[in-house]
Amino acid sequence: MMLPNLNLDVSFTDEGFYNVAYHRDQPDWLKELRQRAYVAYEELPMPNRSMEEWRRTELRQFRLLQFRAWSPHPEQSPQIPSQLASRLATSGSIVTLNGRKLNSQMDPALVQQGALIDCLEHSILNGWESLIRNHLFSVLDWKYDKFAAMHAAFWTGGVFVYVPKGVRLEKPLLHVAALTSGQSDLGHTLIVLDEDSEATVVTETVSVDPAATGLYCGGIEIILRPGAKLRYVNLQNWNQATYHFAHQKAIVGERASLEWTLGALGGRLAKVNQHLVLDGPESEGIVNGVMFAEGRQHLAYHTLQHHRTARTKSDLLYKGALQDHSHLVWRGMIRVEPGAIRADGYQRNDNLMLSQTARTDCIPGLEILADDVRCTHGATAGRVDEEEIFYCQTRGLTRREATRLVVTGFFQQVLDRITVDSVRDALTDIIQHRVREYQG
């Protein structure tokens, strides 16, 4: 879907909107949705520190107009430094560059059964319009803030995953999202699992250039129909010059279950809203977060476990380690709606400080509007015990090896909850590679 003229304005402006997003091959309903989102994008203020959700996140250095909403794919596909592609045996995969499809493949036997992983935009035009229309932006609130509206107005490409009723995928589906220097990824991921189906979907984000800046402003929608079971992994591993703004929301139907693992490793500045909605009786959501920040990275994760009906269960564990001058923010909320009795919600965030100059803000919260529920939460922040380091050194380890051992041990609790072996191994390797000496 090439633009006719590469000299057109493709920035996040009025002109850019019409050139990039509005005048495309797309059905009228989508055009109208984009138009409404663009109006909201123009009206909503750029988030600033007077807004509660942004008071700990510094956006003054962010220059939106330095990025482009669209760029042509390079003639030669770049080398994509994926951590997972070589470790995972998949039943299907897609690689996107700056939000748009580079290539995809799917096991023909599963295609026969009606399963799919492909470009979202392409799927709309090739037989999936009705299903996608029913679900696209039905879960995500594109009016939530300026970035959500910008995403809904400007997204191109994207990824669509569909698993039909009763189909179970033995091997994972993989999406590798790559970003090239100075470009933006506004890709939208829509995952729909029909009744009693089962799948594992893994998304990994990587920067082609280790140091060049980039912008991700994406959305992920997950819809689990009754009885569906999804393991979803989102490994955010951009370079440390990339801005990452993400809205991610899953709606879990009756008896359905979601195991949602999130790796927060890259980005100069990351601001993520992760929203889990337990929408049917006996639905369940397990959320695992592995965060590691260094240098001057700022990673802000806002989670919501939303119990909307009776007899639902959520269990969230985020663990973070910080070194150098980095800053982690985690703000979690469990909300239980009136009538959602027998809800069982748990949230916990632990942070390990590896330097004196790192900073963490962890803010758990409960909003309970029903009786007869069980909701608990907790948050900790602490430093490494010097005696543990000293003990390891007396056993012949260097100070760095000792720190690495302690940090790995700290993360083990959350790593043990991740049931996709290759993801667990990749996360362990990345963390071990990044840990330096403890500066107590």
Added chain:
Amino acid sequence: MGELIRVCSVSDLPDPGKSVFDVNGRMIAVFHVSGTFWAIDDMCTHDGGPLAEGELRGYTIICPRHGAQFDIRTGQAKTMPAVRATPAHKVVVKGDDVFVEVNEDV
């Protein structure tokens, strides 16, 4: 010695006066008091508040969020709720130009 980055002209900042600049990816608050320029991180060490949006009293800046006070000459925290200094940076004035040398170690 770090790189000197020009942030403004002497005449851009009244005396007393304050302003914030993006210097090498860090937000730095620059103050002009009694003929001298000073620079510290525009960040309260208590709650991350934007210091330069607060009130300047002599050599003291008061965080607009919770009232923590910092010495603009050293970055030292003077009152609760802040207990740790905010990083201070060297300022050099050459002619009419004000330069900041960002201390990357803090």
